[in-house]
Structure formats: C-alpha cells, structure tokens
Amino acid sequence: MRPLVVIDVDGPLNPWAAKTKPANYRPFDIKVGWWRKLRIWLDPDHGDQLRRLAEETGAELAWATSWSHRANTEIGPRINLPQLRVIEFHDEHGWKYPAVARYAYERPLVWFDDDFGLHRDRNREFVHKRQHLTTALVHVDPATGITAQHLSEARKAFSSNP
Ligand SMILES: [Mg+2]
Numbered sequence: 001m002r003p004l005v006v007i008d009v010d011g012p013l014n015p016w017a018a019k020t021k022p023a024n025y026r027p028f029d030i031k032v033g034w035w036r037k038l039r040i041w042l043d044p045d046h047g048d049q050l051r052r053l054a055e056e057t058g059a060e061l062a063w064a065t066s067w068s069h070r071a072n073t074e075i076g077p078r079i080n081l082p083q084l085r086v087i088e089f090h091d092e093h094g095w096k097y098p099a100v101a102r103y104a105y106e107r108p109l110v111w112f113d114d115d116f117g118l119h120r121d122r123n124r125e126f127v128h129k130r131q132h133l134t135t136a137l138v139h140v141d142p143a144t145g146i147t148a149q150h151l152s153e154a155r156k157a158f159s160s161n162p
Helices: 043-058 069-078 096-104 120-129 150-161
Strands: 004-007 026-031 037-042 060-063 108-111 135-139
Touching: 004 043, 004 096, 037 069, 043 060, 043 069, 043 150, 096 108, 096 120, 108 150, 120 135, 135 150
Parallel strands: 004 060, 004 108, 108 135
Antiparallel strands: 026 037
16 A cells, blocks of 8 residues: 655655744745735755655655645645645544544654654544554654654655554
C-alpha cells in the first residue's frame, strides 16, 4: 500500500515561533479577508525536499492543516508543490486524529506537525490503533520548521518498518 506523508502548514512549513527566521525563509503577505494580511514565512526548498521524499519512498503527500484547501492555493504554489489532497477535519473533539486515521487507513504514515501535544488521549488512541503499522508522528518545532533531521527521520521510518 502506498505510504502517506501528511503535512501541516503552520509550524512545519511556516516557523511562526522563530524570533529571527532561519536562513532561506522568505516572507509572504497573504490576504485573509478584505483588509487583513497575514505574514507567513516559507522556505522555497521545502517543496523539492518533500517531493523528493515522496518520490523516493513511493509516498503520497497530503495536507492536514487549518489552511484546509487554501494550502493548495496559498502555500503549495509558493514552494513549488503540486495540488495535494486535503484531509478535512471537523471533529472538534479529536483534532486531526480521526480524519488522518481514516485517510491513512492501513498505510504507512509519516506526519509532520507541531501540535501533537494537544489532545493527548486522542494521540495515544491514534498511535495504539496503528501499532501494527509504520506510524511516525514527526514533531516539528515551530521555531525551526522542517529540517534535514525531520526528513531523515521520515525516510528511516519508511525504510525500517513494514
Ligand atoms: Mg501547526
């Protein structure tokens, strides 16, 4: 079965907690509503790095982010990612876990996010139900964004487990 790589935007791609943005990040002002603009920081190399990870491991890339479908219009094109499937989550009690569990189903999974600390019970339940499957919840510090270390953690997860 085709492995799955799930990507969150704020934290992993947009290091919102960094006091000074790490090298290589560029600012983008994104319109959110008529008057308001939101400044985010993106590393244009992340697109290539994630596509390479997907190609090498045969994985599908998908979004699980509160940007929802706007990830495909506002984020992906700025870092050269193609249109990806959007995992929609509306279950307020379970954060993204139920939706990602359904979409990943029995596939090996790598998931980049900065908020695994939320909903600890759901986190435990999610990991427990997938204990027979490759499940790498890769916590990304929102002060750094995805680094080479996170990417190698992902590769290792896909290569060392069934
Ligand atoms: Mg986030």
